[in-house]
Amino acid sequence: MPAVELTGVTKTFGEVVAVNDLSLTVPEGSVFGFIGPNGSGKTTTIRMIVNIFYPDRGSVRVLGSEINPSLTRWIGYLPEERGLYRKMKVRALLEFFGELRGGHNVSREVGEWLERLDLAHCADRRIDTLSKGMSQRVQFIAAVVPEPKLLILDEPFTGLDPVSADSLREAILGLRRKGTTVILSTHDMTVAETMCDHICMIFRGRKVLDGTLESIQGEYGTDTIRVSLSGGPALLEGLPGVEKVRDLGQVQELRMSAGSDPQLVLRALVERTRVTSFAVSKPSLHDIFVRIAGPGAETLAEEVASE
Amino acid sequence: MNSSLRKTLLMAKRDYIESVRTKAFLIGLVVAPLLFGGGGIGIAILKKKPDLRDKRIAVLDRTALVAPGLVAAAEAKNARDAYEKITHKQIAARYVLEPAALASGEPDAQRLVLSDRVRKGELFGFIEIFPEALHPGNAANSEAAEKDPKPRVAYYTNAGGIDETRSWLRAPLNRAVTGVLLREFHVDASHAEDLLTPVSIDPLSLLVRDAETGRVEPAKKKDEIAEMATPFALVMLLTMIVMIGTAPMLSAVTEDKNQRIFEMLMGVASPMELMAARVLAALARSLTSSAFYIVSAVMVLQGMAMIGALPLPLLPWFFVYLIADVTMLSAFAAALGAACSSPQDAQNLAVLLVMPIVVPLLIMMPVMTSPNGAMATIMSLIPPFTPVLMLLRQAMPVGIPAWQPWVGLVGIVLWTAGGTWVAARVFRVGILMQGQPPKLAEIIRWAWAG
Incomplete structure (x- = not known):
């Protein structure tokens, strides 16, 4: 049984079509990456999954049932726009949110999560005295107490230092190991690549990618060369079969045109300078994202719309 | 309990507790009655601090008959209301009515002189009693008079819109005018008081019969x-x-x-x-x-x-x-x-x-x-x-x-x-x-x- 199943879902606001005939399936127990540029309809889709918005057309099934208020008990939700009662104390706030969703006293679980995310010492502090990272971890706890069957996290790592981000990542993966399905909306392609079992990209209200990282990359073939060399990116101009060069600093990423031969590129480079590394690979998720949503996306959007 | 009701009550409880614990609520609880009742309390306090300065009013009596009655009424009021009965401490302003001799020449010239005295604060105002106060005549009811009514008594002052003095003057003035007329009609002076004393209406509660004693309870003054x-x-x-x-x-x-x-x-x-x-x-x-x-x-x-x-x-x-x-x-x-x-x-x-x-x-x-x-x-x-x-x-x-x-x-x-x-x-x-x-x-x- 899929944890979430959207079928032909459309949502409009006045003249604006925020989500257009979207169908997707979130496998149970997976970490499902939900990516897309700003304004593409991710938040609207998430709000329909958590029953904040109702679709104009199509159906939203969550945990095997049509979405309804009783299901929210099993859905943990961390919205992108964070908000907490600033004058409440941390423990009281978490117990309030936990009891509101779960319907029972959650003080034990709150205590455990505070320990786990290194916030026990802040339990009696007011929210408005916490740092941004601390508030974010508190809000994460509010989403996972009591333990949800479906956890929806919208940009959970924004603003976190590496230590806090690691503890949060560990917590998310821990929940997944215990069977919780996680929908992770993110702009961080590295997070999507490393954490997600399944990735879906939405662009201008329509689904443009859907599958595992491997299957998505497979669609684009091995058309990418990552190279590092002495002399910098200026030496990469005019290489045979290279469509686009992306300078990443220490490494440059070359996108090959269809049917071109990487060996010719390597030979040309060696003639120009000293090559310290050269790898032919599949495109990164970042690259795929930019190909879809970057400059020139108009054409693709039209193609998608006409399909 | 129904889940929806449970959530609603839980959120309401949180909102209620958070709001009543604020200083704003507690202060509002005490301050609101002061703000709402403050006006009444303020008026009551100010009423206890009346302006005790004499209200000096010049009387231009063009009838030469009404002014004495008006002066006498002012003196009676002062004796009755201006002083506390036991301590004789002044508690209200005195009305001092001074009859002014009619000057020869343009009436407006004298009115201007009196107006200047009012502006200087020497007078509170002045009152001009015209002969028509006693005998309005048939002309008062004519069409011309309706269009351009001639004053029978004029009261000049720069006091504000609600003027207690004007309100007070109305009764003694009418009484003085009526007194003059009664004398003109040769009504026995001993009857004057009966004729001039206005009839007041006392508001009383309705009568009820006591359910236990069966007695009719007398009405109470309301x-x-x-x-x-x-x-x-x-x-x-x-x-x-x-x-x-x-x-x-x-x-x-x-x-x-x-x-x-x-x-x-x-x-x-x-x-x-x-x-x-x-x-x-x-x-x-x-x-x-x-x-x-x-x-x-x-x-x-x-x-x-x-x-x-x-x-x-x-x-x-x-x-x-x-x-x-x-x-x-x-x-x-x-x-x-x-x-x-x-x-x-x-x-x-x-x-x-x-x-x-x-x-x-x-x-x-x-x-x-x-x-x-x-x-x-x-x-x-x-x-x-x-x-x-x-x-x-x-x-x-x-x-x-x-x-x-x-x-x-x-x-x-x-x-x-x-x-x-x-x-x-x-x-x-x-x-x-x-x-x-x-x-x-x-x-x-x-x-x-x-």
Whole structure:
């Protein structure tokens, strides 16, 4: 049984079509990456999954049932726009949110999560005295107490230092190991690549990618060369079969045109300078994202719309 | 317990506890009565500090007959009212009427001289009594006189609109004029007092038969001010508690919206549950304030042995109106708050919220003067104004037809239910809107389309 199943879902606001005939399936127990540029309809889709918005057309099934208020008990939700009662104390706030969703006293679980995310010492502090990272971890706890069957996290790592981000990542993966399905909306392609079992990209209200990282990359073939060399990116101009060069600093990423031969590129480079590394690979998720949503996306959007 | 009800009560409990624990609520509880009652207390204090300066008024008597009676009346009033009986301490201004000799030449020249004296503060004013004061004649009723009436007595002053002196002058002047006329008609002076003493009407309560003794209880003299005090106090109390309960709602919802709390809550609860919780918290806040004030009033009245002044039969209606008014206004405030994007927007829209509170206060006096008049009846049956105006009319001693409060109640229930439903639709859409505040037309569209 899929944890979430959207079928032909459309949502409009006045003249604006925020989500257009979207169908997707979130496998149970997976970490499902939900990516897309700003304004593409991710938040609207998430709000329909958590029953904040109702679709104009199509159906939203969550945990095997049509979405309804009783299901929210099993859905943990961390919205992108964070908000907490600033004058409440941390423990009281978490117990309030936990009891509101779960319907029972959650003080034990709150205590455990505070320990786990290194916030026990802040339990009696007011929210408005916490740092941004601390508030974010508190809000994460509010989403996972009591333990949800479906956890929806919208940009959970924004603003976190590496230590806090690691503890949060560990917590998310821990929940997944215990069977919780996680929908992770993110702009961080590295997070999507490393954490997600399944990735879906939405662009201008329509689904443009859907599958595992491997299957998505497979669609684009091995058309990418990552190279590092002495002399910098200026030496990469005019290489045979290279469509686009992306300078990443220490490494440059070359996108090959269809049917071109990487060996010719390597030979040309060696003639120009000293090559310290050269790898032919599949495109990164970042690259795929930019190909879809970057400059020139108009054409693709039209193609998608006409399909 | 039903899950929806459980969530609503839990959120209402949180909102209630958080709001009554604030200093603003506790201070408001004490300060509000001072603000509402402050005007009355201030007037009472100022009345005890009257202006004791003589009110010197020149009398230009063109009849040469009326002035002596007027002067005598002023002296009698001074003797009667200006001094405290035992200590002889002055407690009110004295009226000093000085007859002025008529100057030859243009009358306006003398009027100007007297006006200048008024401006200099030497006189409070001056009065000019024309011969027509005694004998208006048939010409007074002519068409020409109607178009351009000639004054019979003119009173010149630069005092403000409500001038006590002018009010006082009317009776002694009429008495002096009538006295002169009686003498002209050769009426025996011993009868003059009988003829001139006005007949007063004493307001008395209705008679009742004592149920135990069977005796007819004598009528009691009514204190008209005291009879007005109870309705006035009840309505002020209702208004004050409604404001304490609902006023924080608008800014609180806007603040929570700005702090992005609602999206987190809406992942768990529906907009209707969120709004119902807010309204319940406002109701609980209002009931807390009313309990505080009513218990305080009972204790004070008991201490003053005036517990009978408490209008016990009206208390159930008081609470019905309170609940209806708070529900209606707090739902309205929640919707407006959800439509606002900043506290400034909320302030701008607050004027819409206070209309149902302010309008009844503006028409209180006419309603009290004629509680069963057409205006009072119709206005009190308009649902937003029913709580205050119907309670006011019910508290008036004359009473109102028994069916009217019930019709008013039906109106309020329908209005409150409809208003809350519309407010919930606006709340649901507005709560997640950010950026530019919506125009009124857009809010109406949200209410229509949901």
